[in-house]
Amino acid sequence: MGIKDTVKLSNGVEMPRLGFGVWQVKDGEEAVNSVKWAIETGYISIDTAAAYRNEEGVGQAIRESGKPRDELFITTKLWNADQGYASTLEAFETSLSKLGLDYVDLYLIHWPVEGKFKETWRAFEKLYQEKKVRAIGVCNFHEHHLKELMEDAEISPMVNQIELHPLLSQEPLRAFCKEHDIIVEAWSPLGSGQLLQHAGLQEIADRYGKSVAQIILRWDLQHGIVTIPKSVHKERIQQNADLYDFELRAEDMAAIDALNQDERTGPDPDNFNF
Numbered sequence: 348m349g350i351k352d353t354v355k356l357s358n359g360v361e362m363p364r365l366g367f368g369v370w371q372v373k374d375g376e377e378a379v380n381s382v383k384w385a386i387e388t389g390y391i392s393i394d395t396a397a398a399y400r401n402e403e404g405v406g407q408a409i410r411e412s413g414k415p416r417d418e419l420f421i422t423t424k425l426w427n428a429d430q431g432y433a434s435t436l437e438a439f440e441t442s443l444s445k446l447g448l449d450y451v452d453l454y455l456i457h458w459p460v461e462g463k464f465k466e467t468w469r470a471f472e473k474l475y476q477e478k479k480v481r482a483i484g485v486c487n488f489h490e491h492h493l494k495e496l497m498e499d500a501e502i503s504p505m506v507n508q509i510e511l512h513p514l515l516s517q518e519p520l521r522a523f524c525k526e527h528d529i530i531v532e533a534w535s536p537l538g539s540g541q542l543l544q545h546a547g548l549q550e551i552a553d554r555y556g557k558s559v560a561q562i563i564l565r566w567d568l569q570h571g572i573v574t575i576p577k578s579v580h581k582e583r584i585q586q587n588a589d590l591y592d593f594e595l596r597a598e599d600m601a602a603i604d605a606l607n608q609d610e611r612t613g614p615d616p617d618n619f620n621f
């Protein structure tokens with residue numbers, strides 16, 4: 348296992364198992380620096396969104412990193428207000444131009460806007476068929492949203508990016524996704540940082556001589572969950588990728604599994620108002 352490890356999506360595209368998330372990273376210097384540090388560290392995958400308002404900084408960092416485009420895996424997301432067929436196609440072009448790219452590796456529907464997401468998906472299928480995106484997927488979809496989408500989709504979503512961490516382990520949804528060949532990706536893998544003070548996790552971390560962040564990220568990887576920690580600090584960006592010289596024992600994996608409380612830090616996808 349290593350930082351360049353990938354998982355195969357249902358269409359054969361290889362997606363890195365570890366990525367760098369930029370939610371709450373400010374556009375400009377903060378985004379440019381942190382993405383450049385991530386790429387220097389060896390991260391291949393960068394996860395942004397139109398709603399994060401930092402696609403320009405991400406794009407600048409990609410160019411300044413000097414990395415060949417085809418060695419990176421770039422994800423962005425369609426914002427809720429842009430759902431609908433024509434508006435999705437337009438919003439996609441805006442994201443591409445902000446990023447300064449001519450394709451993205453993964454394009455995701457950010458939230459399941461009722462009454463809109465099926466029409467939006469038809470635009471995603473068109474972008475995929477036109478090879479403007481290498482893979483398409485969704486975020487924040489419950490099982491019932493996925494079922495509704497797949498009812499008459501030509502192409503099934505390849506990824507579902509959801510809030511997932513030890514207090515919200517999402518086991519039933521993970522099982523459903525596995526059955527349908529949908530890769531699960533964790534947003535806020537560190538519980539937006541709130542889990543880093545957890546006494547039980549700290550005790551495990553101390554035994555391995557690792558940080559709580561590293562324990563959680565290793566738990567993700569050993570479960571086959573794609574994970575995208577965020578940090579704007581170089582040493583943390585490096586630490587969050589330093590996950591490959593230890594392995595959590597089965598009893599520690601089970602102890603972390605047992606922390607689940609179905610506790611969200613963000614909104615429930617059945618009840619959001621944006």
Ligand code: A2P
Nearest residue numbers: 535536537538539540560576577578579580583
């Ligand atoms: P910062 O960006 O100031 O480093 P999540 O990925 O779950 O959203 O969590 C991100 C939060 O956790 C951010 O507040 C980030 O702060 C903090 N963070 C990320 N990695 C680490 C780490 N290795 N040690 C401590 N805090 C971290």
